[in-house]
Amino acid sequence: MVNPPFDINYFLSSCTNLEKSYEHLLKEKKLYELKLNQALISLQEINEKYEEERKNNLDVSLRISEQTHKIIKNENIFEDVQRQNEELKEKIEEINKEKELEKQLMEDKIKILKIQKEKENEEYEKQMRILKNELLKLNSVIVELDLDISSKDKEINNLSSYLKSCKEKHDKVVIEYEEKINDLIKQNEEREKKNK
Numbered sequence: 001m002v003n004p005p006f007d008i009n010y011f012l013s014s015c016t017n018l019e020k021s022y023e024h025l026l027k028e029k030k031l032y033e034l035k036l037n038q039a040l041i042s043l044q045e046i047n048e049k050y051e052e053e054r055k056n057n058l059d060v061s062l063r064i065s066e067q068t069h070k071i072i073k074n075e076n077i078f079e080d081v082q083r084q085n086e087e088l089k090e091k092i093e094e095i096n097k098e099k100e101l102e103k104q105l106m107e108d109k110i111k112i113l114k115i116q117k118e119k120e121n122e123e124y125e126k127q128m129r130i131l132k133n134e135l136l137k138l139n140s141v142i143v144e145l146d147l148d149i150s151s152k153d154k155e156i157n158n159l160s161s162y163l164k165s166c167k168e169k170h171d172k173v174v175i176e177y178e179e180k181i182n183d184l185i186k187q188n189e190e191r192e193k194k195n196k
Contacts, residue, residue: 015138018131025124032120036113043106050099057092064088 064085 018134025127028120029124032113032117036110036117039106039110039113043103043110046099046103046106050103053095053099057095060088061092
């Protein structure tokens with residue numbers, strides 16, 4: 001069975017396309033890893049700010065409580081102080097709720113990013129498997145071509161040997177005929193001399 005001719009342009013184009021696909025996938029992977037790292041840094045900053053504000057709010061609450069206990073002795077302003085204290089507590093609770101909400105939103109965002117990253121990694125691994133299979137196929141074609149080339153080389157060597165042998169035989173025959181022709185010429189010249 002005769003193998004189809006090897007298309008070197010197609011082979012080179014396939015190698016280039018595989019290399020570009022591989023580079024594109026690597027760039028996408030690095031980009032999403034960078035986004036995830038930035039999101040994690042933002043979450044850490046939010047947690048630190050939340051903890052700092054919680055401590056500040058606790059200090060404020062303690063100071064308010066101390067002042068309240070001192071002012072309680074004065075019955076005329078007790079109710080007003082108590083009301084202000086409640087308002088401050090409500091504000092603190094609102095701030096804490098807002099911070100908790102921000103924290104939850106950031107955690108949800110990170111979860112979504114992690115899911116996206118997992119999907120992208122799965123797609124990346126899938127593409128890598130496809131690329132590996134393509135490379136295996138190309139390697140198989142290369143092996144077949146090498147075998148075919150080796151076989152052709154043997155045929156060429158055999159033909160070269162045969163041609164060399166034929167040339168030697170031909171040269172030998174030519175020499176023999178030249179000798180015979182020279183002999184005939186000499187014989188003819190001698191006959192002509194005798195006839196004269």
